[in-house]
Amino acid sequence: MLRIDAIDAGYGPTRVLHGLSLEVRAGEVLCVMGRNGAGKSTLMKAIMGLVPAQAGSLTLDGVRTTGLPAHAVARLGIGYVPQGRRLFGELSVHENLEIGLMARRRGQRVRDHVLSLFPRLRERLGQTARTLSGGEQQMLAIARALCLEPKVLLMDEPTEGLQPSMITLIRETVRDLRATGVAILLVEQRVDTVLQVADRVAFILAGRLAEIADARGLDAGAPQFRQYVGV
Amino acid sequence: MRGGGLLPVAGLLGVLAAGQWLLPAYHHANLVRIMVLALYATGYNIAFGYTGLLSLGHALFFAAGLYGASFAATLAGLPPGAALAAGTAAGGLAAAAVGVLALRTAGVAFMIVTLMFAQAGWLAILALGPWTRGDEGIVLPDAARALAGFDLSDDAVRYPLALALFAAGLLACLWLVRSRAGRVMVAMRENEERARMLGYDPFRVKLAALAISGTYAGAAGAAYALMFGYAGASLASVQYSILPLLWVLVGGAGTVAGPFVGCLLMFYLIDYASSLTSATLLLVGLALLVLVLFAPRGILGTLREKGVRWLP
Numbered sequence: 001m002l003r004i005d006a007i008d009a010g011y012g013p014t015r016v017l018h019g020l021s022l023e024v025r026a027g028e029v030l031c032v033m034g035r036n037g038a039g040k041s042t043l044m045k046a047i048m049g050l051v052p053a054q055a056g057s058l059t060l061d062g063v064r065t066t067g068l069p070a071h072a073v074a075r076l077g078i079g080y081v082p083q084g085r086r087l088f089g090e091l092s093v094h095e096n097l098e099i100g101l102m103a104r105r106r107g108q109r110v111r112d113h114v115l116s117l118f119p120r121l122r123e124r125l126g127q128t129a130r131t132l133s134g135g136e137q138q139m140l141a142i143a144r145a146l147c148l149e150p151k152v153l154l155m156d157e158p159t160e161g162l163q164p165s166m167i168t169l170i171r172e173t174v175r176d177l178r179a180t181g182v183a184i185l186l187v188e189q190r191v192d193t194v195l196q197v198a199d200r201v202a203f204i205l206a207g208r209l210a211e212i213a214d215a216r217g218l219d220a221g222a223p224q225f226r227q228y229v230g231v
Numbered sequence: 232m233r234g235g236g237l238l239p240v241a242g243l244l245g246v247l248a249a250g251q252w253l254l255p256a257y258h259h260a261n262l263v264r265i266m267v268l269a270l271y272a273t274g275y276n277i278a279f280g281y282t283g284l285l286s287l288g289h290a291l292f293f294a295a296g297l298y299g300a301s302f303a304a305t306l307a308g309l310p311p312g313a314a315l316a317a318g319t320a321a322g323g324l325a326a327a328a329v330g331v332l333a334l335r336t337a338g339v340a341f342m343i344v345t346l347m348f349a350q351a352g353w354l355a356i357l358a359l360g361p362w363t364r365g366d367e368g369i370v371l372p373d374a375a376r377a378l379a380g381f382d383l384s385d386d387a388v389r390y391p392l393a394l395a396l397f398a399a400g401l402l403a404c405l406w407l408v409r410s411r412a413g414r415v416m417v418a419m420r421e422n423e424e425r426a427r428m429l430g431y432d433p434f435r436v437k438l439a440a441l442a443i444s445g446t447y448a449g450a451a452g453a454a455y456a457l458m459f460g461y462a463g464a465s466l467a468s469v470q471y472s473i474l475p476l477l478w479v480l481v482g483g484a485g486t487v488a489g490p491f492v493g494c495l496l497m498f499y500l501i502d503y504a505s506s507l508t509s510a511t512l513l514l515v516g517l518a519l520l521v522l523v524l525f526a527p528r529g530i531l532g533t534l535r536e537k538g539v540r541w542l543p
Contacts, residue, residue, distance in 0.1 A: 069432075070424075070428055071430050071433070074428050074429055080428045082425070086425045088421040090485075091417060091418065095414050099429060101412075103430035145429075146430065148430060172492040
């Protein structure tokens with residue numbers, strides 16, 4: 001599905017990712033973990049084309065996406081839920097979803113499917129996005145990305161700052177999406193969430209892939225979490 | 232979203248229509264000018280208020296309409312209707328041409344680049360004196376201002392014409408901002424990067440918004456030339472880039488009727504201040520300071536924020 005091959009990326013002269021390679025398969029949740037500054041969010045931005053790849057290549061189903069602008073990458077089927085949600089605060093929930101649906105000319109079927117995943121949003125359709133609670137905003141950010149019916153969904157710390165009930169809901173949503181065949185690349189710092197939703201875990205250290213492990217072989221006390229994440 | 236309804240817009244247009252018979256001659260003449268300038272401000276609001284493009288180059292698009300219509304009427308001998316269309320198209324084309332280059336920048340750089348284009352246009356008007364007559368300007372002959380037997384220098388004729396143009400512009404703006412395209416423009420203003428990640432090309436969306444905005448400016452400039460019979464370099468100066476920004480900020484950026492309210496208020500504020508002192512801008516500046524302190528989102532924007540949601 002999504003193949004990241006020996007990618008170098010960074011900001012200006014500063015290189016953050018060094019020859020990083022990963023592959024995310026259809027119907028798989030690949031969690032990316034690492035300390036602050038390890039390059040997790042830069043990896044997401046590089047996949048989306050928001051940070052230029054200085055070397056290496058990115059391919060989606062064999063189609064090279066390296067060097068494409070972000071809007072073209074999104075149109076190819078990569079959805080992105082960035083850290084901090086970044087909604088269109090002045091628009092209503094309905095309008096936020098509509099903008100997602102319009103982007104790839106999706107209609108009522110997709111809208112109904114997305115709202116079935118987040119019934120609470122259905123009750124808030126007319127409400128301005130900035131007036132939603134943190135959890136509801138995160139739901140809306142995920143829902144809007146799903147309006148594009150992405151093949152691959154990138155999620156950058158979606159549970160950050162949420163109350164436990166919302167975290168549970170986000171975990172369930174991730175599992176539901178995996179069941180539909182979406183490939184999910186999830187940056188997450190919560191070990192319990194990772195253990196509940198991940199199929200594989202990629203540990204990043206200073207912009208390099210340090211280790212990739214099968215999630216079934218990990219538990220909360222696994223040395224990798226202490227070594228690469230510091231928890 | 233700041234869209235508002237059709238009913239309040241229709242109400243505003245109804246009140247303006249009644250002004251044709253009810254207003255004293257002085258205010259009747261003022262309203263003609265205000266409606267033409269409010270058309271300009273309404274277009275500016277599409278770029279700035281709805282799409283987040285802070286341009287300081289709109290004087291160029293206004294001037295393109297002004298001179299486009301004047302040349303069409305005087306050099307090509309076209310009737311006022313065709314001259315108006317020519318001026319409108321000139322404004323839209325100028326905005327699209329500037330946009331293709333200026334939209335490679337953003338934020339402050341976009342402001343500066345658009346300002347440079349407008350200043351270059353203003354200097355070109357001054358330099359091309361044999362055709363534009365520079366500061367002195369072109370005075371349109373009466374024959375060029377006769378529309379289907381009606382004299383455009385007559386207030387009784389140009390008031391309904393100005394109202395018709397303003398109404399068309401205002402209703403088109405209302406339709407645009409309530410349409411899907413309008414929502415994408417607002418999305419671009421709210422968070423360009425996020426809109427990009429949903430598959431929208433910011434360059435195309437912003438170019439379209441700027442071209443539409445320039446078309447409004449062109450129509451206003453053309454109408455100004457034909458109704459008031461004059462096209463001069465002073466109307467292409469930087470002041471005419473700043474004025475629509477002020478009108479929009481005073482009335483409420485991202486509100487449909489805000490530009491009209493801002494234009495009306497500023498017009499009469501300057502008019503009243505000039506009757507009190509020669510330091511007009513000092514009084515205007517103080518009034519704006521008070522407004523910024525108590526209505527930071529403009530008059531309609533602040534009222535909407537305080538719960539008067541039906542305001543357009």
